Amino acid sequence: MDSTTHKLYHEHNFDSRQCLEHYFSDKSDMVFGDDLLKSLIDNLRQVFAVGHINGDILIDLSIGSFIHHLYSACEFFKNIIVLKVNNRCIMELKRWVDERTGAFYWGHTSRLLQEKEENSDQFEDKEGKVRSAIQHIVKYDLEKENMTDPLVLPPADCVISAWLLGVISKDQDDYIRYLRKFSKLLKPGGHLVLIGSLDTTYFTVGKDKFHGFTYGEDFVRKALVGEGFIIDYCKVQERTAVSDLIDYKAVIYIAAHKEK
Template sequence: MDCTSHKFYLEDEFDSRMFVDMYFSDKPDMVFADDALKFPMKKLHQTFSAGEIKGDTLIDISFGAFIHHLHSACDFFKAIYSLKFSEKCIMELSRWLNTCTGALDWNHTLSYVTALEGNSDQSEDKAIRLKTAIKQIVQCGIEKENLTDPVVLPQADCVISTCLLETISKDQDDYIRYLKKIVKLIKLGGHLILFALINTTYFTVGEDRFHVLNYDENFVRKVLTGEGLIIDHCENHKRTSLSDLNDYKSILFITAHKQE
């Protein structure tokens, strides 16, 4: 399929439940368990357990209706705010948050995280702590000066962004412009945790392929430092999954802080 025929996430909304089933579920044929689930949960557990990234407020501005990347965060931040562009994602997250019938099941990720923490029998308690920590799911708009207008959020001690910028940016100028807005959400001395798909051009949901901005690790490093962020840790996780649902070569994990 030619890249010009790829759909664009901000213009062509997809089935958020199908997306989770394809990339984050515990189905036997879900091939992304190591890359999409275990790798980010392990890195976030290690990062937060080190004790240097914590505080009152965490803002999550990520792609899709997944929550496994927040499991560890709920023990280190008093309030979590989840920012979403898609009404369908907000609906799915709200179903889970309010324990509604038909909500997405995250028991497999809760079990994995509690095992990492040495508390394998406390996955239900972990779910309750996360639901208590999430104070609001906010619809945002990337072209707004204040992404969450009319809602005004406190500046964050930490922002997590997972595979977002590459899916909403048509070119590198977009990426830089949108990153600036995300950095504004972080207080001085606060942290950014970024997961990025490296050397990617598309991802698939159902029968449709969606655009992903193709870039490498050097580009990400340059853009982050250009915005006044100091990179504290960078790890490039090589792809392990075998699938043509997307074509990423690796997943980049970066922690950085906003210079005071």
């Protein structure tokens, strides 16, 4: 399939539950455990704990309806505001937050985090803690000046965005434009944590192929610096998963703070 015919995450029908099943489940044939589950948990524990990133409000702008990237964050922020681009993602996430029948199972990621805890015998209910921290789930529109209009969000101490910029951006100009929008959600001196897949052209959900913007580490670094950020942490994890569902070459974890 030519890339020009790929669907766009924020414009076409995106099956958030199928995305979870493909890339984040505990099924035996789910091959992304190391790349998208373990690696993410390891890096975010380090980013938040070592980077002194904390405060009252964290805004999450991420693809789909996954939540395990918030396990570490909920230890450092009192309130989490989650922004989603479509109703399907909102419904899937609310099903989990409200502990409804049929909610996606995240127990395998809780166990992964427990293995990393120094005092695993005193391990707390991380899922319960994330549920309590999520104060609002809000729909947004990328093309509005205020993405959550008419709601005006309080400035955030931190914005975390996982795998979103790479799927909503058609080119470099788009990436920088959306990065600037995300930046406006921050307080002066606030932190931005980005997770993305490098050198991606597509990802598959169900029978549909979705667009992925192809970029590398150097581009992300230059984009952040150009928007007034100072980079505090950057790690690139080479791909280990064998699958044709998606064609990324590596996952990048990068944290930066906004100059005051």
